[in-house]
Amino acid sequence: MAKLGFLGLGIMGGPMAKRLVAAKHEVALWSHSKGKAEALGGNACATPRAVAEASDCVFLCVGDTAMSREVIFGKDGLLAGAKKGLVIVDCSTISPKESRQMAEELSTSGIEFLDAPCTGSKGGAEAGTLTFMVGGNREVFDRVKPWFEPMGKQFYYCGASGQGLHAKLSQNMILGNLLQAFNESIVLSTKAGVPPELMLEIIENSAAKSGLVSLKAPLVFKRDFDPRFSVKWLEKDMQLMLDSAADLNVPVPLTALSRQMYRAAIAKGFGEEDICGSIRLLEDLAGCEVTTNQ
Template structure:
């Protein structure tokens, strides 16, 4: 069974490599063709060309605008003929877009699974990601065996749009926790303590978490090469703000956390791993010590 795969950023490339290692025959497409060629797998000329040769496509791009272009734009999937085919969108999307994409593809006789991923490069390499899936349950069951090749936990959550809502709720916690860890470590360093000691204490106390576990090496080595970028978490929190507003709900923290990443973007950190936020707080001073 040949499967299409679109989007070879840091996480997409890790998932594609994992699927290939697990025996899935892939046909790739990426906006920057060189990134696709690096994997040594067949590469299509366009999304339209790709969908004409497969029955299902996995898609993971930067945001809903990019997803819309790939699916519905010029030379997009729909121009290659999507009737009877399944598009599995692992992008962290705006929840309203995920619902709209499902409805638009249904009109064309195609199927859309809203399937955002929890986790980043390291769990992807180990096949330990978590996926949230919304859409037709029958199509979820048809594709579950493929999800099992790179995901440890798989949640079917009902209609399309639900998975994106849950992913945004998760990333409210993710962004907030990275922000408070970064703030605590930076303030601790400014107070005269070594980062190694601070991380050890947080790991043994209130900061103990999966996030600190996977970011510990980066924080200690000051290595901010991207696994999950400032740009991405900022985008996700912007989508989460829309969700909170549309629900008529209220958050005391979301806007402030999003603004921390917005400032990091403004200062040129957008393309770095979001753990770089610790360096932002070291630069922010209200007065000279």
């Protein structure tokens, strides 16, 4: 049994923390939202500082870079309660540049820091089948890897601090652009009169086959936009991609356009819903709804 902590108990963080509790670890929990920590059965803490005081390793999964910095360095943050040698594992998708800076700042206090963003959405978090991309000290990762294992099945060590985040953003870049391509294609074919379920079958039996499309298309057809990965978070990730591309002088014109389409979907009120719900922006523009009416 390990003394672990977990901060951020949302769509992803909640099921991840639950997996650690179910693995019989002693888990200190904290969330901005009252009642979430108590519901998971671990040790509910009033502050991130209290989580650090009770833990040898703390995982966090929060929404953006500012939130990550606040729960680590803010008043009553992790650093305020950290013992020398504490390992902080940030599973959030945040700025690689800022993550590297946080690692440097923490190292001056004897705190180890790993960036370990994950992919697999809500279903993977619930099933414990997430894929983690890890940056930071390899020896530290090897030491704490057993504590990752209740939450995931694939673990990729990507290199120095920030490299896990670069890998995650590159993967999400494909996801975001691919989803936009699917949205355009299926709206076009549906308005032209091709039944959506037939179009999906054609895609599934062609070089355009995609795991993302296989997963999301049936949800679009059923008009099921309950959040597994929200539009607002994909748009945030795509901005991080653009920032990193600018830092590295890499042109990413397709990503820039896709990001604007997701921002437009947010402006239409779809930001809190699943990324597949972004199709409604194009449906509204085209005057066509993609549904099987089942």
